[in-house]
Amino acid sequence: MADHYELHYWTGIQGRGEFVRLALEAAGADYVDVARGPEAQGGGDGALMRRLRQAANPTPSFAPPFLVHGDFVIGQTAAILIYLGPRLGLVGKTEREVLWTHQLQLTIADMVGEAHDTHHPVSVSLYYEDQKEAALQKSRDFRTHRIPKFLTWFEQVLERNTAPGTHLVGSRLSYADLSLFQLVEGLRYAFPAATTRALADKPLVARLHDNVRALPRIRDYLQSSRRLDFNEQGIFRRYPELDAD
Amino acid sequence: MADHYELHYWTGIQGRGEFVRLALEAAGADYVDVARGPEAQGGGDGALMRRLRQAANPTPSFAPPFLVHGDFVIGQTAAILIYLGPRLGLVGKTEREVLWTHQLQLTIADMVGEAHDTHHPVSVSLYYEDQKEAALQKSRDFRTHRIPKFLTWFEQVLERNTAPGTHLVGSRLSYADLSLFQLVEGLRYAFPAATTRALADKPLVARLHDNVRALPRIRDYLQSSRRLDFNEQGIFRRYPELDAD
Numbered sequence: 001m002a003d004h005y006e007l008h009y010w011t012g013i014q015g016r017g018e019f020v021r022l023a024l025e026a027a028g029a030d031y032v033d034v035a036r037g038p039e040a041q042g043g044g045d046g047a048l049m050r051r052l053r054q055a056a057n058p059t060p061s062f063a064p065p066f067l068v069h070g071d072f073v074i075g076q077t078a079a080i081l082i083y084l085g086p087r088l089g090l091v092g093k094t095e096r097e098v099l100w101t102h103q104l105q106l107t108i109a110d111m112v113g114e115a116h117d118t119h120h121p122v123s124v125s126l127y128y129e130d131q132k133e134a135a136l137q138k139s140r141d142f143r144t145h146r147i148p149k150f151l152t153w154f155e156q157v158l159e160r161n162t163a164p165g166t167h168l169v170g171s172r173l174s175y176a177d178l179s180l181f182q183l184v185e186g187l188r189y190a191f192p193a194a195t196t197r198a199l200a201d202k203p204l205v206a207r208l209h210d211n212v213r214a215l216p217r218i219r220d221y222l223q224s225s226r227r228l229d230f231n232e233q234g235i236f237r238r239y240p241e242l243d244a245d
Numbered sequence: 246m247a248d249h250y251e252l253h254y255w256t257g258i259q260g261r262g263e264f265v266r267l268a269l270e271a272a273g274a275d276y277v278d279v280a281r282g283p284e285a286q287g288g289g290d291g292a293l294m295r296r297l298r299q300a301a302n303p304t305p306s307f308a309p310p311f312l313v314h315g316d317f318v319i320g321q322t323a324a325i326l327i328y329l330g331p332r333l334g335l336v337g338k339t340e341r342e343v344l345w346t347h348q349l350q351l352t353i354a355d356m357v358g359e360a361h362d363t364h365h366p367v368s369v370s371l372y373y374e375d376q377k378e379a380a381l382q383k384s385r386d387f388r389t390h391r392i393p394k395f396l397t398w399f400e401q402v403l404e405r406n407t408a409p410g411t412h413l414v415g416s417r418l419s420y421a422d423l424s425l426f427q428l429v430e431g432l433r434y435a436f437p438a439a440t441t442r443a444l445a446d447k448p449l450v451a452r453l454h455d456n457v458r459a460l461p462r463i464r465d466y467l468q469s470s471r472r473l474d475f476n477e478q479g480i481f482r483r484y485p486e487l488d489a490d
Contacts, residue, residue, distance in 0.1 A: 058405050059345050062352045062398050074344055076351040078323070083344055099319055099328055100304050106321040107307045113358065121366045122379055123386035134367055134379040141368035153307050160303050 005031035005084075006068035008052075011045050013234035014182075014227075016077045016112070017065040022178040023081060025221040027088035033226070078105050081175045090175040101169050104157065104176040108183050111150045115186060116235045118142045118242055128232075128239070139242035143194035147187065151198050151205055154180060158204035166208045173215070180205070181212035186236030191243045250276035250329075251313035253297075256290055258479035259427075259472075261322045261357070262310040267423040268326060270466040272333035278471070323350050326420045335420040346414050349402065349421040353428050356395045360431060361480045363387045363487060373477075373484070384487035388439035392432065396443050396450055399425060403449035411453045418460070425450070426457035431481030436488045 005024060009017030017033075024031045037043035042051070052061060061075025067083070074080050082102050085091030091101045118139040122131040154168075163171035168180060184205065187195040199206045212218055221227055230236055250269060254262030262278075269276045282288035287296070297306060306320025312328070319325050327347050330336030336346045366383040367376040399413075408416035413425060429450065432440040444451045457463055466472055475481055 059341075059348070060398070060401065060405070061348070062355070062395070072341065072344070074348060076348045079344055079348040079351055082327075082347070096304075096317065099317070099324055102327070103304070103306070103319060103321045103324040106324055110307070117362070117366075121362075122382045123390075125386065125390060131379075131382075134376075134382075137367045137376075137379075141370065145368075145370060150307070153305070156305065160300075160305070 003030055003087075004069075005029055007031055007033050007065060008035060008048055008068065009033065009065040010048065011035050011043075012228070012231070014186075014230065014236075015065075015234055018182055019077050019108075019175075019179045020065050020067060020080050020084070021226075022182055022218070022221075023084050023088055023090055023175045025226075026173065026178055026215060026217055027090060028217055029088055078102065078109055081105055081179075085175050088175075090173065090178070092170050092172065092174070097169055097174075101174045101176045104168050105179055107150075107153070108176065108179045111146070111183060112186070112235060114142060114146055115183075115190065118190075119237050119239060128237075135239075135242060139191075143191060143243065143245070147191065147194055147198045151202050154205050155202040158208065166204055166211055168208070173212075177208060177212055178218075181209050181218075184209040186230065189230040190236040190238055192238075193243050193245070248275055248332075249314075250274055252276055252278050252310060253280060253293055253313065254278065254310040255293065256280045256288075257473070257476070259431075259475065259481075260310075260479050263427055264322050264353075264420075264424045265310050265312060265325050265329070266471075267427055267463070267466075268329050268333055268335055268420045270471075271418065271423055271460060271462055272335060273462055274333055323347065323354055326350055326424075330420050333420075335418065335423070337415050337417065337419070342414055342419075346419045346421045349413050350424055352395075352398070353421065353424045356391070356428060357431070357480060359387060359391055360428075360435065363435075364482050364484060373482075380484075380487060384436075388436060388488065388490070392436065392439055392443045396447050399450050400447040403453060411449055411456055413453070418457075422453060422457055423463075426454050426463075429454040431475065434475040435481040435483055437483075438488050438490070 007017060007020055007024065009015060034042050035045060035048040048064060052064065057073055059073050065077060065080065066073060066075040067080045074083050085101065091098055119128050119135050120131065121134040121138040128135060157168055158166060161167065165171050168174060168176045252262060252265055252269065254260060279287050280290060280293040284292065293309060297309065302318055304318050310322060310325065311318060311320040312325045319328050330346065336343055363384040364373050364380050365376065366379040373380065402413055403411060406412065410416050413419060413421045
């Protein structure tokens, strides 16, 4: 019980839940992805929505994902990871390492938000097709300016880390490494041409991505049915016109 | 020295730096707003940019604000606040309070990001005038759906907090209260009509805002020259056409 985690997230997409899932998987944690389970056990997006709106919860989340652990209910991906980090051994022990890992995570989250907004620059309540003109413009800017700027920054962070191995923080795997892996996966899916170009001179980002992918537990997870494919309901969407120059 | 803080942020706007500034001011902390100082002491946006890009910094920030305290250099507003919270007495002592306050801060940050994107939905490197069509659309969605949805959630959080007083967490002032104050200030500046409408049935959010504004140190700060006015280079911009129905 003490080490049993409940992840609550939408059923059909990787989404922001995936950053939490990767941490749980990399650590071999005992967890259940509640909404993906049978309805009798609280599965389904309807049950997730009801739980999100539960009036008795003194710490309600604005949106999924949220994590239930004992009587903790925690929302916001980065807050979940700051909670899980020490419990799963996915962050260093010093305050400096805890903070720096979190700062990296928040910067990853910023880029994830921008990647999402390439296909929904105007409103999450409109279809992509109804905001396509703005999406084309925003994606051009994202490919031309934002992908290079963010990935250059991550490459610099890796260059400045003189500890052995290829990690964002020190010489050990952290949840920020896992999140950067997922960010690169998503960018490669949504913007394959632009991402290949940008990674050509970012050898450390590319290596970190490959190293994470090869971790035994991550490799097993990626091949399992627990890992959903990217799709056009998620954050990272492949619309070829948004990757065309 | 131990309690001397250096805040590094752009000179001409409140921006994201303001969330840090409010925490420092509310606590009566000893701090300097470096870029606003004289050039001989590292003032100016050019010096800020050079410091941001300092190659020797092992924990570089992607963007301002960043905080220097002793040999800590911390970027990302929410990470700065999780660091300052316990040092300034602006967060509860339990892990639960620390996490919940942070979750609230991250949700405030999400809304701040959306408020910014109302006038820059396509690209931060284009002028507002060059993305005005998308801005009009996004602002309509923000006024109609997002302002009510976020403020309803904050109102619920305040309703569910049964501790005495009007605070987001427990019965004491936290940095999340200060940030919600600033968010409401910004919304009132940028979207006066829509925000007045939305606050009409959010008495607790309105009261928390008024209470924070009346705190002696905050009141003094707001009347000082250290508090910049909102303007049309910042996050919250008053373009009347974006608040018109």
